Amino acid sequence: NAGVTQTPKFQVLKTGQSMTLQCAQDMNHEYMSWYRQDPGMGLRLIHYSVGAGITDQGEVPNGYNVSRSTTEDFPLRLLSAAPSQTSVYFCASSFTGRLSSAFFGQGTRLTVV
Amino acid sequence: DAKTTQPNSMESNEEEPVHLPCNHSTISGTDYIHWYRQLPSQGPEYVIHGLTSNVNNRMASLAIAEDRKSSTLILHRATLRDAAVYYCILRDVTGGGSNYKLTFGKGTLLTVNP
Numbered sequence: 001n002a003g004v005t006q007t008p009k010f011q012v013l014k015t016g017q018s019m020t021l022q023c024a025q026d027m028n029h030e031y032m033s034w035y036r037q038d039p040g041m042g043l044r045l046i047h048y049s050v051g052a053g054i055t056d057q058g059e060v061p062n063g064y065n066v067s068r069s070t071t072e073d074f075p076l077r078l079l080s081a082a083p084s085q086t087s088v089y090f091c092a093s094s095f096t097g098r099l100s101s102a103f104f105g106q107g108t109r110l111t112v113v
Numbered sequence: 114d115a116k117t118t119q120p121n122s123m124e125s126n127e128e129e130p131v132h133l134p135c136n137h138s139t140i141s142g143t144d145y146i147h148w149y150r151q152l153p154s155q156g157p158e159y160v161i162h163g164l165t166s167n168v169n170n171r172m173a174s175l176a177i178a179e180d181r182k183s184s185t186l187i188l189h190r191a192t193l194r195d196a197a198v199y200y201c202i203l204r205d206v207t208g209g210g211s212n213y214k215l216t217f218g219k220g221t222l223l224t225v226n227p
Contacts, residue, residue, distance in 0.1 A: 040219075042219050058214065090157070092215075096213055100213075101162065
């Protein structure tokens, strides 16, 4: 099993550019989410989805868009990149049962200059 | 969200047991106690979780206090590969939706000395 796959692993953007971070999982998980991790801080939730066609905002959603057209894919779009969005981004997925555990991707390190 | 408190850092020697504490005095009856760890330059990975009873798996053991206000993650024989940040997280999925999220604190940085 591939698990949770994120692409790209590294990206440098100029301020104002847009891009999409890809996330795919092959475990048929209903729940998918995006986090960002800044130095010295824990992971913070950006957006999440409990199934295809359903998305909602997390703790720090501003400047990001998501969609969930399939169970497998949950892309994160940066609309107009800003230096404050320099961070490491993690995608996670899980079943929605009470005993479910989350699986995380390896992360995308994004630098906005 | 119910909060957890962990020491910022701990040190251990290789092949010795490690006990990582977590306080969660405001835990509710439907909160599960989850532990994740994050190795350097990697995404978090699931370690173990439990509700009331102690739990064991191939990675670790979880000891939960009788009043559930604290728990301890036990690594029976630490190896250099166990050096990571360990996160103790309370998760209550009752009601679905945003409750599936994991709320990460700063965790405990475990250093393992050879």
